[in-house]
């Protein structure tokens with residue numbers, strides 16, 4: 353039996369570039385680092401003792417100093433409608449984190465969390481109703497992908513940073529995890545199959561653009577007009593104007609040569625009238641160049657029970673309600689007729705509270 357040291361560390365928190373350093377410091381050849389990366393990220397090993405081509409004393413050393421899994425699956429619900437699976441994990445400090453497996457005919461995508469709770473508290477979002485506890489570490493972020501791959505027995509081919517939390521407010525851990533996800537020797541997931549969704553933290557979008565990650569960016573815009581947006585997302589927490597968010601997003605997509613997605617959750621009577629949609633089209637026409645790649649994802653609001661818990665101090669107490677199906681189609685056609693690529697994103701796992709805005713308690 354392996355003797356453990358008192359303060360073991362979480363191995364997935366070590367950036368793969370740092371693995372070589374620790375292997376050499378432990379008196380082993382540097383080339384072992386690449387073998388270990390293959391075991392941990394490609395073969396998804398969760399116990400060093402199974403790494404058969406690694407010398408026994410190095411396996412023992414790693415087992416004594418590091419652990420490979422930090423979270424446990426505490427709950428799992430599968431949708432009877434579309435095969436979506438919602439997972440609840442427990443962290444080592446006993447906090448709940450959610451992730452969702454979203455299978456389609458040709459892709460196996462996961463939606464993962466970047467924080468425990470969310471400091472933004474969007475009024476329409478169940479995650480926002482969960483008090484912000486802490487950032488997830490880089491290891492805890494990639495562990496969600498490993499855990500869902502292992503539990504479903506499927507290779508993951510796409511990742512959405514759209515679970516709990518605002519990814520850009522956990523900047524370093526998220527960037528580090530994206531580098532692992534796209535690295536050919538680790539997860540090897542295509543850059544265009546990873547989407548990072550942000551509520552619009554302007555300076556951090558611009559900083560992210562310079563990282564050249566090449567992944568897709570989605571802006572949770574939901575309105576063309578700052579007054580309407582303020583009724584959904586507190587300006588106290590996100591004090592940026594829509595035009596500045598859009599310009600930052602376009603800067604990102606031009607730098608990374610990726611399509612920018614504008615997410616537009618449609619609420620009955622709040623942002624679904626034709627006057628609002630005309631303003632939305634005007635906003636796009638004023639800022640988007642003909643060479644820009646842009647897509648609008650229309651998402652029908654999923655009723656959550658958390659609405660009334662949000663927007664403390666808000667002057668507007670509009671009750672949020674899902675739009676009618678015809679309205680969604682009407683908006684989509686309206687945008688398409690004006691040469692804007694628009695799709696209706698169908699809810700996944702709505703029966704198990706795994707759809708957009710429902711990840712919470």
Ligand code: SF4
Nearest residue numbers: 470472474477480517
């Ligand atoms: S929509 Fe995103 S940013 Fe807003 S509360 Fe939910 S998780 Fe946080």
